[in-house]
Amino acid sequence: MNTPHTPSTPILFYGVPGGSSFGSIVALEWLGRPYRLTRIGMPEQVKSPAYAAINPLGETPSLRTADGRLISESAAILNHVNALGLPYGRGVAQGTPEFDAMNYALSFLNTTFYGAFAPLWALLEHGPESEMAAAALKDYGHAAVQKAHAALERLLEGRTWMAGDQRTVADAYFMGIARWLDYHQVFPRDRFPRVHALYERxxxxxxxxxxxxxxxxxxxxAAAVATAQLTLDEALALLPSDAR
Structure with missing residues (x-):
């Protein structure tokens, strides 16, 4: 049994279908260090008592780190991955202008960009009681998504990647959320050329x-850095006893 201080292969718990934790998989692949995956179905499995041992809030993603700690929230996981990449030239050092640009981009994605889709997910997953409420929620969501894309279009002016000339974990997170535009059919992707170009890249x-x-x-x-797909039960068996 692993202890909290015994190095081990990290495990990423990611949500499906359509979870924003998609970006954490991309970031871990870019890191190039072995890790494992555990697929968590939403909304059933993510709210289960078994998964509560990983994330009491019933949310994904969560990461069991190499030293046995549990980290939740995409921004926290991605900053952790960024730091892991520093010795390999794959991260951005805190205290630098590049880090500030990455951290701003990550924060923007985690709040404004992510949040813009919330009304549309609520409409899709729960559905309001009346057609009038549904129409209002759809209109509000479409306006919010358009406003968020316009802000991102301005941010990307003169940049190749989210934070500038260097690819960072912010770009991985962007990809996890940007594909939601296809799910909700808000507007054609090429309406915002810089955002579209980043997505295509x-x-x-x-x-x-x-x-x-x-x-x-x-x-x-075959080229995946991830070494295995574990079931939730298999992943729980690897947790330190005091974390279960």
């Missing part, structure tokens, strides 16, 4: 293909 990335396979429950590509 990432779409064929090998790490994105790994994340797509994982989310679909398909075998991982």
């Amino acid at each position: 990432l779409r064929d990335d090998p790490a994105v293909r790994v994340a797509e396979a994982a989310e679909a429950g398909e075998p991982l590509p």
Whole structure:
């Protein structure tokens, strides 16, 4: 049994279908260090008593780190992954202008960009009681998504990636959320050319293909950094006893 201080292969608990934790898979693939995956169905499994041992709030993603700690929330996990990448030249050092740009981009995605889709997810998953309420929620969501894309279009002016000339974990997170535009059919992707170009740049990335396979429950590509797909029961068995 692992203890909290025994190095082990990290485990990422990611949500399906359509979870924003997609971005954490991409970031871990870019990191290039072995990790494992555990697929968590939403909304049933993510709210189960078994998963509560991982995340009492019933949310994904969560990460069991190499030293046995549990980290939740995408921004926290992605900052952790960024720090892990520093010795390998794959992260951005805190205290630098590049880190501030990355942290701003990550914060924008985690609040404004993510939050813009919330009314549309609520409409899709729960549905209001009347057609009038549904129409109002849809109109509000469409306006919010358009406003968030316009802000991101301005942010990307003169940049190749979310934070500038260097690819960071913010770009991984962007890909997890940006694909929601296809689910909700708000407007054509090419309405915002810079956002569209970033999406297209990432779409064929090998790490994105790994994340797509994982989310679909398909075998991982041979080039995947992820070493295994564990069931929730298998992953729980690897947790330190005081965490269960």
